[in-house]
Amino acid sequence: MKKHNRILFSLFFVLVFALACEHDEPKYSYFIEGQLSATNNDWVIVQKLLPTGAIGVDSVQPDERGNFSLEIETSDSNELFVLFVKKYPWRITLAMQNDEKAIINADAQYLHQTYSVSGSPRSQQLRKLAHSIESFSNYADSIYFLFRNSSSDSLQHLSDSLLIQNQKDVHQFVRQFCIENKNNLAGLVGLYSRYNNQLVLDYDADFDLFETVWKSNSQTLGENVHVQSLGEFVEERRQIEIVRQETENNIALGKKLPTLILPIQDGKIINTDSIGGKPLIVAFWKSTNKDSWKLNEALKEIRKTHNTNKLNIVSVSTDNDKVQWSNTIRLDNLEWFHALCDPNYYQLFNLENHIPRVFVVDRQGIIISKDAHPDSLSTIVTRLMVEP
Numbered sequence: 001m002k003k004h005n006r007i008l009f010s011l012f013f014v015l016v017f018a019l020a021c022e023h024d025e026p027k028y029s030y031f032i033e034g035q036l037s038a039t040n041n042d043w044v045i046v047q048k049l050l051p052t053g054a055i056g057v058d059s060v061q062p063d064e065r066g067n068f069s070l071e072i073e074t075s076d077s078n079e080l081f082v083l084f085v086k087k088y089p090w091r092i093t094l095a096m097q098n099d100e101k102a103i104i105n106a107d108a109q110y111l112h113q114t115y116s117v118s119g120s121p122r123s124q125q126l127r128k129l130a131h132s133i134e135s136f137s138n139y140a141d142s143i144y145f146l147f148r149n150s151s152s153d154s155l156q157h158l159s160d161s162l163l164i165q166n167q168k169d170v171h172q173f174v175r176q177f178c179i180e181n182k183n184n185l186a187g188l189v190g191l192y193s194r195y196n197n198q199l200v201l202d203y204d205a206d207f208d209l210f211e212t213v214w215k216s217n218s219q220t221l222g223e224n225v226h227v228q229s230l231g232e233f234v235e236e237r238r239q240i241e242i243v244r245q246e247t248e249n250n251i252a253l254g255k256k257l258p259t260l261i262l263p264i265q266d267g268k269i270i271n272t273d274s275i276g277g278k279p280l281i282v283a284f285w286k287s288t289n290k291d292s293w294k295l296n297e298a299l300k301e302i303r304k305t306h307n308t309n310k311l312n313i314v315s316v317s318t319d320n321d322k323v324q325w326s327n328t329i330r331l332d333n334l335e336w337f338h339a340l341c342d343p344n345y346y347q348l349f350n351l352e353n354h355i356p357r358v359f360v361v362d363r364q365g366i367i368i369s370k371d372a373h374p375d376s377l378s379t380i381v382t383r384l385m386v387e388p
Contacts, residue, residue: 034104049080051229095122262339287328298374
C-alpha cells in the first residue's frame with residue numbers, strides 16, 4: 001500500500017511540475033484586424049511563418065462589411081505572420097512585436113497589390129518592400145512589351161540596357177532595405193525577397209549582407225527561430241567558402257592542372273595528361289550561358305589563328321540536355337574536343353556557380369592563365385605559342 005501511495009505521489013508531483021512549467025512559459029499577444037472588400041464572406045487565415053514553412057494559427061470569417069479581428073498568442077516576442085483570404089492565392093507578410101496591432105485594409109481579390117497596413121512599423125516596411133519590387137517588375141514588363149517587336153539593333157540594345165539597369169536598381173534597393181532594417185525581422189525577410197521568381201540577392205556576392213543582418217538581429221533577437229536559422233545558413237556558407245578557397249588554391253596560377261579523363265563526342269576517352277607536350281586550353285561552359293557564347297567565339301578565332309597541331313582545346317560542358325549541347329556544337333561550328341562534365345569535377349574546379357571557366361596550360365601542364373576575359377585570351381595564347 002505504501003508503495004502504491006509513493007507511485008501516486010510521484011505522478012502527482014510530475015503533473016504539478018509540468019503544469020507549473022507550462023504556466024511559466026511566456027505568452028506574447030498579437031492583434032490583427034482590418035477591413036477587406038470582395039471577401040464574399042470567405043475566411044481570413046493567418047499562418048505563423050517558420051524557417052521551413054508555415055503553420056496555421058488562427059482564422060476568422062469577416063462580417064458582411066469585410067471587418068475582421070484576431071488575437072494570436074505565441075511563445076516568441078517577435079513573429080512573422082502570413083495573411084490571406086481562403087479563396088484567393090495572394091498573401092502578405094507581417095513582421096510584428098509583442099502587443100502590436102496591425103490594421104489591414106485591402107481588396108481581398110488583389111490583396112498583395114492593394115493592401116495598406118498601419119500600427120505595425122515593420123509590417124509597413126515589408127509592404128514598402130513588396131510594392132517596390134512589384135513596381136520594378138511592372139517597369140521591366142513595360143520595357144519588354146514596348147520593344148518586343150522591334151527589329152532595330154539600336155532599339156534592342158536600348159531595351160537590354162534598360163532591363164539590366166532595372167535589375168541593378170532592384171538589387172541596390174533590396175540591399176539598402178536590408179541595411180536599414182538589419183536590426184529586425186523585416187531586414188531578414190528582405191534577404192529572401194524575390195524578383196521574377198528569382199532571389200534578388202546572391203548568396204555569394206551578397207554574403208556580407210546576410211552576415212550583417214544575422215549579427216545585428218542576434219544582438220536583439222538571439223533566441224528567435226528565424227535568427228537562429230539565418231545563423232546556421234551563414235555558418236554553412238562560411239564552411240562552403242573555406243572549401244571553395246582551398247579549391248581555388250589548388251587550381252591557382254603556377255599549379256599543375258588537375259587531370260581530366262572524360263568521354264568525348266565520338267565515344268573515345270580524352271586524358272588531358274596524355275595530350276601534353278603542347279599548350280592546352282580547357283574551357284568549362286554551358287550552351288545556355290551568354291558568357292559562354294562569347295568564350296566560344298574567342299576560341300573559334302584562336303583556332304583559326306593558330307596551328308591546331310600545336311595547340312589543344314578541350315571544352316567541358318555542364319549541360320544536362322545532351323541534344324541541346326550537341327546541337328550547339330554543330331550549329332556554332334565548335335570544331336575541337338568536347339565532353340560533358342562529370343559531377344566529380346564540379347567541386348574540383350569550383351563550377352557550381354562559376355561558369356564559364358577557362359584555363360590556359362603550358363607544355364608542362366602548368367596553369368599560366370585562369371578565367372581570362374575572352375578579349376584577352378588570344379593575346380595570352382599567342383604569347384604562349386611563341387615560347388620555346
